[in-house]
Every structure is written in structure tokens, then in C-alpha cells.
Amino acid sequence: MTRCLSLFGATGSVGQSTLDLIRRDGEAWRVGVLTANSDVTELAKLAREFRPDIAVIADEARHGELAEALAGTDIEAAAGADALVEAARRPADLVMAAIVGCAGLAPTMAAIESGTDVALANKEALVSAGELMTAAARTSGSTLLPVDSEHNAIFQCLAGGRIEQVRRIILTASGGPFRTMSAADMARVTPSEAVAHPNWSMGAKISVDSATMMNKGLELIEAHHLFPVGLERIEILVHPQSVIHSLVEYIDCSTLAQLGSPDMRIPIASALAWPQRMATPCAPLDLATIARLDFEAPDEVRFPATALCRAAIAEGGARPAQLNAANEVAVAAFLAGRISFPAIVDTVRRVIDAAAPAAPTSLHDIFSVDAASRAAARYFVDQCEHA
Numbered sequence: 001m002t003r004c005l006s007l008f009g010a011t012g013s014v015g016q017s018t019l020d021l022i023r024r025d026g027e028a029w030r031v032g033v034l035t036a037n038s039d040v041t042e043l044a045k046l047a048r049e050f051r052p053d054i055a056v057i058a059d060e061a062r063h064g065e066l067a068e069a070l071a072g073t074d075i076e077a078a079a080g081a082d083a084l085v086e087a088a089r090r091p092a093d094l095v096m097a098a099i100v101g102c103a104g105l106a107p108t109m110a111a112i113e114s115g116t117d118v119a120l121a122n123k124e125a126l127v128s129a130g131e132l133m134t135a136a137a138r139t140s141g142s143t144l145l146p147v148d149s150e151h152n153a154i155f156q157c158l159a160g161g162r163i164e165q166v167r168r169i170i171l172t173a174s175g176g177p178f179r180t181m182s183a184a185d186m187a188r189v190t191p192s193e194a195v196a197h198p199n200w201s202m203g204a205k206i207s208v209d210s211a212t213m214m215n216k217g218l219e220l221i222e223a224h225h226l227f228p229v230g231l232e233r234i235e236i237l238v239h240p241q242s243v244i245h246s247l248v249e250y251i252d253c254s255t256l257a258q259l260g261s262p263d264m265r266i267p268i269a270s271a272l273a274w275p276q277r278m279a280t281p282c283a284p285l286d287l288a289t290i291a292r293l294d295f296e297a298p299d300e301v302r303f304p305a306t307a308l309c310r311a312a313i314a315e316g317g318a319r320p321a322q323l324n325a326a327n328e329v330a331v332a333a334f335l336a337g338r339i340s341f342p343a344i345v346d347t348v349r350r351v352i353d354a355a356a357p358a359a360p361t362s363l364h365d366i367f368s369v370d371a372a373s374r375a376a377a378r379y380f381v382d383q384c385e386h387a
């Protein structure tokens, strides 16, 4: 039976990997929605190929450009934040949430509230509004299928037991491109060095997050919401080869792991086909050639982001949303050459130290915290730049 997929963030790294799989399995899928932020050319190209009902560009100023690029087709062209939310409410068998940043929160929540199953790549949405999102999923019956390779691995390992019988969840981390670099040398790294991940090909923001290890901290928060085993039972283990994508240890001391080549199409395929499996063009794992797998404890002195994230989720309330928004601003400032690499996590820490926002009870509260945190982060970025 043909299933309908709505894809948010179609032009990005996860979006393109998703479409690569859909393209190869055209009989199984119909695309209902495709979206992008500002890349009209790529969005229109994808829309002409996949023929969705609607293509949405988040940047309202580009509505005319998109309509023109889709002229002569029966594809509806829409623009703006409200259009994204409206598109997310349309009936679909699966929504792929692959927008980067908290910008993905409103459409992802709209899909969840509509009861649609969501393949969740957009970790920042879950970090910012984890309690609200998981509560909404429980109410509507929407299933959250993790796409992040680590969470997808844990999801798969949990099929081998019951969550009440989990003793530990071990999130693996590659350690990023600066795993062995001294703190002094990290002060001089450039954006192009930071986005050059040793194992994965990803968008710029998550690549920088991997380099600071903020990505692993965000994933710790994500795991806490998706797999409620208790924060103290979720550990981080550095594993430079990115072959084991995470592990689950049960009370009988059996540890289950999911392994695979570092190719996002594997966890994406797992989420698309769940509860079935689908074939992928990915390289099968050749362990004889890989020969060895290494592990080390994370260094929270050179990489303080994971401890910051653990403290934020332990405190709960608005802290994770505040942390996430500050990080988004700081990463953008680093990529623009405005602040140094260590200043990313310093900026996040300064924002957290400067204010303790009240616990959010609604999406509106989350957006207020997000806005205030962004303003504070911009202030500290300006200070840093002019220091």
C-alpha cells in the first residue's frame, strides 16, 4: 500500500537522504508536503520531481519566487510559519521532522497534535519542548520514531526487552574533529575545520555541535525524553569510529547494541519502514576491515557542553529551551566568523547564568524563553566580538 510522507526540511542533509530512499522505493511512497527555509531553487526542483500536494518556503519574502518556479504544475505554493503549521496538520502516514533548530518546533507539534506519526530528526524541538511534545504524543496517539542515529539505535535495542528492565543506556559519541586537540589549539579552529566531521556528512549546525560535543548534550536531553529510564542511567561513551550507534544494558547484564556504517540513510530507513524493514543502498558493515573499535570516557574539561546539558535537564523547566536557543545563536555567530570556537559554549553558559526563566506550561511560554535567550546570547556575542 502506498504511504504518504510529509517532509519538513527537504533541502537539508536529512531531507535529501530521506528523498534518496524514497526515490529508490517510489512504489511505496507518495510525498504530500515538501518544505525549505530559503532555498527556492532546490525546493522547486524537488517538488517537480516528487510532485507533492504543497511546497512551503518558510521565508515569506520568497513566496512569489516559489509560485513562479512551480508555474504550470498543480503543486500549491505556500510560504511562512503559519503555512508550515497548516501543512503539518494535513493527513499523512508519516511526517519527517528534519528542519534544523527550534524553527521546527511549531510544525512538529502540529503533526503530533494531529495524531500523525513523526520521524524525529529535529532534536532541538524535543530539547526545547520535550515534556509538551511527549505529552501531546501520548494524548493524540502519535508515535515518535527517533531518526538521530543514537536514538534510533536505542529504539531498536529496546525491542529486545522492556524499558523497566533497562539498567543503563549508553549514548556513543564520535568525539568530533577536535577529540584529541588541546584546549589552547581549539581556541584557533576555523568554521571550515569545525564542520569537517571525521565520520558523518551533516548540515553545518549539527557538525559544529558535534565538534563542541553540544550535540551529545542535546542528545542526552533527547534520550531523557524519549526513553524515560532516569537521567542518572544515561551515560555518554566516546567511540571514535561511529560503528556502534548506542547500547542498552539490561538488568541481567546483557548489553544490546546497534551497529552500522555511519550513513544516516540507515536510521532514516529504520524510521520510514518501522515496524518493518526496507532495503537501503548503504555499505554493509565490514568488521574484519574495520578490525578494531575504540572507546574512551568523555573529557568534560575540554568539552564542557555535555555537563552543561546534563545540569540543564536535571534542573528542567525552561533551562533546556534556554540552552538550546543560546546555542543556536552562538553556533551561527561562530559560523559567521564573529566568535571563537570556545566562545560558543561560554556564550551558552553566560546566558544560563544570567537568568532563570519560569517553567513553561505552553508552546507560547517556550517561544518566549527562546526569544529572551536569543536576545541575551546576541548581547554576549556582541560583547565577545568587541572584547
Ligand SMILES: NC(=O)c1ccc[n+]([C@@H]2O[C@H](COP(=O)([O-])OP(=O)(O)OC[C@H]3O[C@@H](n4cnc5c(N)ncnc54)[C@H](OP(=O)(O)O)[C@@H]3O)[C@@H](O)[C@H]2O)c1
Residues within 6 Å of the ligand: 008, 009, 010, 011, 012, 013, 014, 015, 035, 036, 037, 038, 039, 040, 058, 097, 098, 099, 100, 101, 103, 104, 121, 122, 123, 124, 147, 148, 149, 200, 201, 202, 203, 204, 205, 206, 264
Ligand atoms: N544531518 C545529519 O546527519 C543529522 C543527524 C542526526 C540528527 N540531525 C538533526 O536533523 C535536523 C536537520 O539537520 P540537517 O543536518 O539535515 O540540517 P541542514 O542540512 O542544515 O538542513 C536544514 C533544513 O531545515 C530548513 N530550515 C532551516 N532553517 C529553517 C527555518 N527557520 N524554518 C524552516 N525551515 C528551516 C533548511 O532549509 P534551506 O535549505 O532552505 O535552508 C533545510 O531544509 C537537525 O535538527 C539535526 O540536529 C541531523
